[in-house]
Amino acid sequence: MSKTSLQPPRGTRDFYPDDYRQREWLFGHFRRVAHRFAFEEVDAPMVEHAELFTRKAGEEIVDQLYHFELHDRHLALRPEMTPSIARMVIARAGGLRMPLRWFTITQNWRYERMTRGRKREHFQWNMDIWGEPGVAAEAELVGALFEALDALGLARGDARLRVNSRALLEESLRRSVLRQRPEVFEPLCVVIDKIDKIGAEAVVELLVDPTGPVRLESAQARDVVDMLRITSLDDAARHLPDDSPALADLRRFFELLEAYDVRDRVVFDASVVRGLAYYTGIVFEAFDSAGTLRSICGGGRYDRLAQTLGARPIPAVGFGFGDMVIAELLSDKGLLPDLPRVVDDVLFPFGEAERPSAIRLARRLRERDHRVEIVLGNAKLKRVMADADRLGAARIWLLGPDEVSRGVAKVRDLASGEESEETL
Amino acid sequence: MSKTSLQPPRGTRDFYPDDYRQREWLFGHFRRVAHRFAFEEVDAPMVEHAELFTRKAGEEIVDQLYHFELHDRHLALRPEMTPSIARMVIARAGGLRMPLRWFTITQNWRYERMTRGRKREHFQWNMDIWGEPGVAAEAELVGALFEALDALGLARGDARLRVNSRALLEESLRRSVLRQRPEVFEPLCVVIDKIDKIGAEAVVELLVDPTGPVRLESAQARDVVDMLRITSLDDAARHLPDDSPALADLRRFFELLEAYDVRDRVVFDASVVRGLAYYTGIVFEAFDSAGTLRSICGGGRYDRLAQTLGARPIPAVGFGFGDMVIAELLSDKGLLPDLPRVVDDVLFPFGEAERPSAIRLARRLRERDHRVEIVLGNAKLKRVMADADRLGAARIWLLGPDEVSRGVAKVRDLASGEESEETL
Numbered sequence: 019m020s021k022t023s024l025q026p027p028r029g030t031r032d033f034y035p036d037d038y039r040q041r042e043w044l045f046g047h048f049r050r051v052a053h054r055f056a057f058e059e060v061d062a063p064m065v066e067h068a069e070l071f072t073r074k075a076g077e078e079i080v081d082q083l084y085h086f087e088l089h090d091r092h093l094a095l096r097p098e099m100t101p102s103i104a105r106m107v108i109a110r111a112g113g114l115r116m117p118l119r120w121f122t123i124t125q126n127w128r129y130e131r132m133t134r135g136r137k138r139e140h141f142q143w144n145m146d147i148w149g150e151p152g153v154a155a156e157a158e159l160v161g162a163l164f165e166a167l168d169a170l171g172l173a174r175g176d177a178r179l180r181v182n183s184r185a186l187l188e189e190s191l192r193r194s195v196l197r198q199r200p201e202v203f204e205p206l207c208v209v210i211d212k213i214d215k216i217g218a219e220a221v222v223e224l225l226v227d228p229t230g231p232v233r234l235e236s237a238q239a240r241d242v243v244d245m246l247r248i249t250s251l252d253d254a255a256r257h258l259p260d261d262s263p264a265l266a267d268l269r270r271f272f273e274l275l276e277a278y279d280v281r282d283r284v285v286f287d288a289s290v291v292r293g294l295a296y297y298t299g300i301v302f303e304a305f306d307s308a309g310t311l312r313s314i315c316g317g318g319r320y321d322r323l324a325q326t327l328g329a330r331p332i333p334a335v336g337f338g339f340g341d342m343v344i345a346e347l348l349s350d351k352g353l354l355p356d357l358p359r360v361v362d363d364v365l366f367p368f369g370e371a372e373r374p375s376a377i378r379l380a381r382r383l384r385e386r387d388h389r390v391e392i393v394l395g396n397a398k399l400k401r402v403m404a405d406a407d408r409l410g411a412a413r414i415w416l417l418g419p420d421e422v423s424r425g426v427a428k429v430r431d432l433a434s435g436e437e438s439e440e441t442l
Numbered sequence: 443m444s445k446t447s448l449q450p451p452r453g454t455r456d457f458y459p460d461d462y463r464q465r466e467w468l469f470g471h472f473r474r475v476a477h478r479f480a481f482e483e484v485d486a487p488m489v490e491h492a493e494l495f496t497r498k499a500g501e502e503i504v505d506q507l508y509h510f511e512l513h514d515r516h517l518a519l520r521p522e523m524t525p526s527i528a529r530m531v532i533a534r535a536g537g538l539r540m541p542l543r544w545f546t547i548t549q550n551w552r553y554e555r556m557t558r559g560r561k562r563e564h565f566q567w568n569m570d571i572w573g574e575p576g577v578a579a580e581a582e583l584v585g586a587l588f589e590a591l592d593a594l595g596l597a598r599g600d601a602r603l604r605v606n607s608r609a610l611l612e613e614s615l616r617r618s619v620l621r622q623r624p625e626v627f628e629p630l631c632v633v634i635d636k637i638d639k640i641g642a643e644a645v646v647e648l649l650v651d652p653t654g655p656v657r658l659e660s661a662q663a664r665d666v667v668d669m670l671r672i673t674s675l676d677d678a679a680r681h682l683p684d685d686s687p688a689l690a691d692l693r694r695f696f697e698l699l700e701a702y703d704v705r706d707r708v709v710f711d712a713s714v715v716r717g718l719a720y721y722t723g724i725v726f727e728a729f730d731s732a733g734t735l736r737s738i739c740g741g742g743r744y745d746r747l748a749q750t751l752g753a754r755p756i757p758a759v760g761f762g763f764g765d766m767v768i769a770e771l772l773s774d775k776g777l778l779p780d781l782p783r784v785v786d787d788v789l790f791p792f793g794e795a796e797r798p799s800a801i802r803l804a805r806r807l808r809e810r811d812h813r814v815e816i817v818l819g820n821a822k823l824k825r826v827m828a829d830a831d832r833l834g835a836a837r838i839w840l841l842g843p844d845e846v847s848r849g850v851a852k853v854r855d856l857a858s859g860e861e862s863e864e865t866l
Binding site for chain 2: 023024025026027030031032033034035038039041042050053054055056058059060061062063064065066067069070084086087088089091093095102105106108109110115117119120125127129139147150151152154155157158161165270273274276277278279327328329359360361370373374375377378381384387388389390391392394395405408409
C-alpha cells in the first residue's frame with residue numbers, strides 16, 4: 019500500500035468524530051429551517067448519466083465534471099443537485115402536488131484547482147420550489163436563508179444578499195445585443211459572472227472574443243459592462259420599457275422582503291448574474307459583509323430548465339448553500355462550536371467474571387436511552403477513571419467482585435464526585 | 443436530452459419525500475442504537491484511491507468496483523466502508539483513544555448484475571470497534587445489532603444470527619491443507635463463502651481448480667466441505683487441539699451473549715466464513731428465519747487489515763447492515779411504516795394585499811418551531827382547504843381582506859373543524 023492511499027484523495031475530506039459533530043450541527047440548522055418552511059427532504063444518486071449535466075454554455079461546472087465511462091455508459095458524479103431534482107420532478111410531474119417544496123443536503127463533486135473555501139467535494143443545502151411562477155416563491159426562499167444565517171448565530175450585519183434579475187438584463191438588452199442573436203444570452207451571463215474575479219476589462223475581452231460564444235462588438239460589450247455597475251432599481255428602470263414585468267417583479271420581491279424583515283440586508287446589484295446558464299429570472303448571492311470570502315450561497319429562478327431537459331415548462335426557483343464558506347465565516351466570527359462527545363455512563367467490570375453483570379446493567383440503562391460505554395478490555399481503574407473524565411461521561415459504574423457478589427454497583431457522579439451504591 | 447437520462451442510472455434509486463422519510467426512519471433507528479452503545483459517527487469521501495480496495499483474494503467486491511482514471515489518478519467509488527475506516531484509524535492511530543467505537547451510515551457502490559434485494563448502490567450502517575482484541579467487542583456488536591432488529595419492530599424469532607470463526611477453521615486446517623501453503627487461507631474462505639449460493643459440489647470444483655488460487659487435492663477439498671457442515675461447537679472441538687484459543691474465544695463469546703439476552707437467537711454454523719478476505723476471527727451473518735432473503739447484516743473480526751494497509755497491527759471488529767434486505771423483511775412483515783408529511787399550519791392569504799400579513803404571521807409561528815406552509819400563488823379557497831386536508835396539516839389560517847383589516851385571521855383546526863379568530 020502506498021502512502022498516498024492512506025490519505026483521502028486530494029481535495030476531499032475525512033470526517034472524524036469532532037468534524038462529524040460540527041457538520042451535523044450545521045446540517046441540523048439547515049434541516050430545522052427547511053422543516054419550518056414546510057420543505058420535504060429528498061435525495062438522488064450521486065452518480066448520474068453525464069448527459070444530465072453537460073450543457074453547451076461554457077460553464078465552469080461542466081468543464082469540472084468528474085465523469086467516466088463504465089460498461090459503455092457515460093456517468094458522472096453530480097457537480098450540483100438542481101439537475102437531479104429537475105429530473106425527479108419531471109419524471110413524476112403529473113402526480114406531484116404543485117407547488118412543491120423540496121430540500122436536499124448532498125455531497126457534490128467538482129474537479130478543479132483548489133483555493134480557499136473550495137475543495138473537490140462539498141456538501142450543499144438546496145431548497146427548491148417548483149410550480150410557482152410568482153416572486154412569493156423567491157421571497158420565501160430568501161426568508162429561509164436569512165433564518166438559517168440567524169440560527170447559526172451570525173449578527174444581522176454579518177452577511178448581505180446581492181440581488182439582480184436576469185429577466186431585467188434580458189429586457190435591457192433585447193433592443194440591442196439580443197435583437198438578432200437571442201441565443202447569446204446564456205453564454206453572456208456565464209461570462210459576466212466572472213466580473214468579480216477577473217475584472218471589467220477582461221470581461222469585455224471575453225465578450226468581444228471572435229472565437230468565444232458571445233462575439234459582441236466592442237461598443238456593445240462596453241454598454242453591457244456599464245449596465246452591470248447599476249446599483250439602484252430606479253437607475254435600472256431607465257434602460258427598461260415602462261411596463262417591464264421584470265422590474266415589477268423585482269419591486270414586488272423587495273416589498274415582500276419587508277414582511278420577512280430582511281429588506282435592510284438585501285441590495286440590488288446589476289452585476290450579479292450567477293455562473294449557471296439555466297437561470298432566467300431573479301438571481302441572488304449572499305456574501306459576508308467584509309467581502310473576504312466567496313459567496314455563502316446563491317440561487318435564483320430557472321423557469322426553463324425543465325424544457326432544456328425535454329419536458330413541458332415548469333417554473334422553478336431555488337438556492338444552494340455550501341458547507342465550506344459558511345464554516346469559514348462562522349469560524350472567523352468564533353461561532354463554530356467544538357462539540358464534545360456525549361456519554362452518560364461508563365461501566366467498568368473489574369474482571370471478566372463481572373462482565374456479564376455489566377452487560378445486563380448496560381441493557382437496562384440503554385433501554386432508558388442512556389449512552390453507555392462498557393469498558394471492553396482489562397484496564398486499570400486509574401486509567402478508566404481518567405478516560406471517563408476526559409470523555410466527559412456523566413457517571414462511572416464500578417463493578418468489582420465484592421459489589422457484584424452483593425448485587426450492587428458503585429456509582430460515581432463525575433461532576434460532583436459523589437458516590438453511591440445502586441442495586442443491579 | 444434522451445429519455446434514459448430522465449431516469450436515475452440503472453440500479454440506483456431516487457428518494458422522493460415518502461421514500462426519504464422511510465429511509466430516515468430506518469437510519470434514525472440505526473443512529474439511536476449506535477448512540478446508546480456510545481459509538482461516534484464518522485464519514486469519509488465516497489471516492490477513494492482505487493488501491494485502497496483492490497486486493498488479490500478473488501473477492502466479488504473487487505471485481506465489481508466502480509473505478510475510473512481521472513487526471514492520471516486511479517479512483518473508485520467505495521464498495522464498502524471498512525477500508526476507509528481503516529485508513530482513517532491508521533492515519534491518526536497515535537492520537538486516538540483506543541478502543542474506539544465508530545459508526546457510519548454511508549452509500550456504497552457495486553457494479554453487478556441485479557437480483558432481489560441488491561442494487562448497484564446501497565446504504566450501509568457500519569459499527570466498528572478498533573483496538574480491542576477480546577471477544578467482549580464482538581459480543582457488544584452483536585448486542586447492538588439485535589437491539590436494532592428489536593427497535594425496528596421485528597419479533598424475537600424473525601431473524602437469527604449464524605456464527606463461526608475463521609480462526610477456528612484455520613486451526614482445523616493448520617495440520618493439513620495450510621501446513622505447507624498458509625497463503626491459500628484467504629482465497630479458500632472467499633470460495634467457501636459461495637456454498638449457500640452455488641452448492642457443495644461447485645465449491646469442491648473451485649477448491650481443486652488447477653487454475654484457481656486454492657488448488658487443493660480432491661480429498662482435501664472434500665474434507666474442507668465436510669467440516670463446513672458442523673453445527674455444534676462440541677463437534678467442531680474434535681478437529682481442534684485441546685487448548686484451541688479460537689474455541690475458547692467462541693465459547694466465551696456465546697457466554698457473553700447470554701448476558702445480552704440473545705443467546706437463543708444465535709447458532710453456530712461452520713459454513714459461515716463471509717466473502718471478504720480480511721476477516722480473521724469470529725464471523726457472523728444475520729438472516730431472516732424463513733430463509734427467503736439474502737443476509738440482513740454480517741461482520742466479524744479483521745485483525746490483519748491494518749497490516750495489509752502497511753500499518754502496525756491493530757485488532758478490529760465490525761459489522762455492516764444494509765438498507766435493502768432489512769426493508770424487504772420489514773415490508774414482508776408489515777412493519778415498514780408509511781410516514782406522512784408533517785405540516786402544522788397552512789397560511790392562506792386571499793390576495794396579494796394580504797400576503798405581507800401572512801408572511802409576518804409565518805415568522806411568528808416558525809419562531810415557535812411550527813412547520814408552516816404559506817400558499818404561494820393565487821389559489822381558490824376550496825382547493826387550498828382540500829390540499830391542507832390531504833397533506834394532513836393541523837390548522838389552516840385564513841387571511842381575507844376583512845380579517846386583515848381588523849388585524850385578525852380566522853384559524854380552523856382541521857381535525858375538529860373548530861374555527862376561531864386570532865390576533866395577527
